[in-house]
Amino acid sequence: MKSYLERIWLLLRKEKYDLIWLQQEALPWIPSFVEKFLLSGKIPIVVDYDDAFFHRYDQHKNLFIKFFLRKKINRIMEISSAVVVCNNYLAQRAKDSKAKSVELLPTVVDLDLYKIKTPNAKEIFTIGWVGSPHTAKYLDAIKPILTELIKDENVKVSILGSGKYDLPGAQFIDWNEETEIENIRTFDVGIMPLDNTSWERGKCGFKLIQYMACGIPVIASPIEINAKIVNHRVNGFLAETPDGWKEYFKLLKDNVKLREEMGLQGRKTVEASYTLEVNTPKLINILKSVLR
Numbered sequence: 707m708k709s710y711l712e713r714i715w716l717l718l719r720k721e722k723y724d725l726i727w728l729q730q731e732a733l734p735w736i737p738s739f740v741e742k743f744l745l746s747g748k749i750p751i752v753v754d755y756d757d758a759f760f761h762r763y764d765q766h767k768n769l770f771i772k773f774f775l776r777k778k779i780n781r782i783m784e785i786s787s788a789v790v791v792c793n794n795y796l797a798q799r800a801k802d803s804k805a806k807s808v809e810l811l812p813t814v815v816d817l818d819l820y821k822i823k824t825p826n827a828k829e830i831f832t833i834g835w836v837g838s839p840h841t842a843k844y845l846d847a848i849k850p851i852l853t854e855l856i857k858d859e860n861v862k863v864s865i866l867g868s869g870k871y872d873l874p875g876a877q878f879i880d881w882n883e884e885t886e887i888e889n890i891r892t893f894d895v896g897i898m899p900l901d902n903t904s905w906e907r908g909k910c911g912f913k914l915i916q917y918m919a920c921g922i923p924v925i926a927s928p929i930e931i932n933a934k935i936v937n938h939r940v941n942g943f944l945a946e947t948p949d950g951w952k953e954y955f956k957l958l959k960d961n962v963k964l965r966e967e968m969g970l971q972g973r974k975t976v977e978a979s980y981t982l983e984v985n986t987p988k989l990i991n992i993l994k995s996v997l998r
Contacts (some may be wrong), residue, residue, distance in 0.1 A: 710736075717744040725997060728753040731782055737774060738781035750787035755779075755796050756813060758908025765904070779803075787996040790989075792910035793931040809992050813910040815919050817981045822921035822973055823891045827962045832862045833955065834893030834922075834961040836886070836913050839869035844899045847927075848951050849873060855955060864893060891920050893963060895958050898926040899951075911935045915980045918942070918972030923965050925954045935980075941971035 720726060726749055732741050734743070745751055760779035761813050766772045779941050780803035783789050788807040789800040800808040833855065833965040835845060844870070845852070855861045856875035865871060865882030866889050879889055890896065896917030900906045911931040918935075924942035926932040944956040958965050 714744065719987070720745075720747065720749050723749060725749065725993065726751045728782070728786070730755060730759045731779065735771075738778040741778075742781060742785055742866075745782075745785060751785065751871050752788045752790060752993065752996060753782055753786045754790045755800075755908075756792050756910045756912075758799075758905050759907070760799060761905050780910060788992055788994050790992065793908070793934070795904075795907045805995070809988075811985060811988060811992070813912045813915060814980050814982050814985050817919060817975065817977065817983065819887060820916070820919035820976075821891065823969065824921075825894065825962045825966045825969065829894070830860055830862050831896045831959045832864055832892055833897060834866065834895065834917075835868075835897050836863045836866045836888065836890065836916065837882070838867050838881070839871075842868035842871045844901060845871065845873070847899050847901070848897075848948065851951050852876070852954070864889070866890075873881065887916070887920065890916055890922070893917065893920075893922050895955070896920075896922050896924045898924065898932060899945075900927040900929045900932065901928055902927070902929060906930075914942075915976055918969075919976045919980075921966075921969035921973045923958055923968035923972060925951065925958075937971070937974065937975070941968055941975050961962065 710733060717732060726745070726752055732744065762777035764772065764780055766845050783800045783803040783805045786805060788809055789805040790809045790811050791797050791800060792811065792813050797810055812860060816849050833852070852873060856863055863873065863876040864879065865873065865876050866879045868878065896913065898914050900909065907930040910930060914924050914926055914935050918941060924936060925945050926936055926942065928944040928946055933944060936944050938944045945951040945954055
């Protein structure tokens, strides 16, 4: 309640500011007409979405919430001066909501923090995943494959941030911002399995970008942004089937040179498109355009 009151007070005094940057929405679970009133005026509003946040409401199991809030995010997009999104799925939603301006800006990393991992043929082959207890469910699709791979004494499966997850023999590491990159650099391949649903199509591929920034090859489900980030068989693999996952794990496990080549290509991909250095000027231009 305190945070809601603070936000309301801030928005009532918005004329003190030149611009409002909004992450998704101002008041979660509150009808759009309240936010529309609080956001009305001459101060430009830029709203940012890095996932399909609107499905939180329009796909809610509670029919009452779904009925009253299903178009809430559409309304926020409509009244904003600009909507910043990370992929075409989100961009199309903004356009359908009659947003005045829709800007594509990818999720990025500060490349200075990411050092390239050098593959070592003598090391155990480490398959790595980074996520949260909420996203650990995506591992279910390849759990039988991981379970089989763990039986190989030269293979390790490292799970970072999942909390409790049923995968005997895997190494589980608690997520910590200070050690996350260090942990990622122990991987020989970074994985990003996803379900093929509307919610997943709104994701921005941040974990893939992190893996690639460390010079680590990736295997990912061919969903929306993943298929844009991953150039199949160049900087990683897009696995559509269980057999595909098995094949690509084997290729990378058996070929250190391939891991190094793909990892370097992934690093180049990040350097070209997914860094603060590349995208900060683009964001500045977006902000300048709404302030004119």
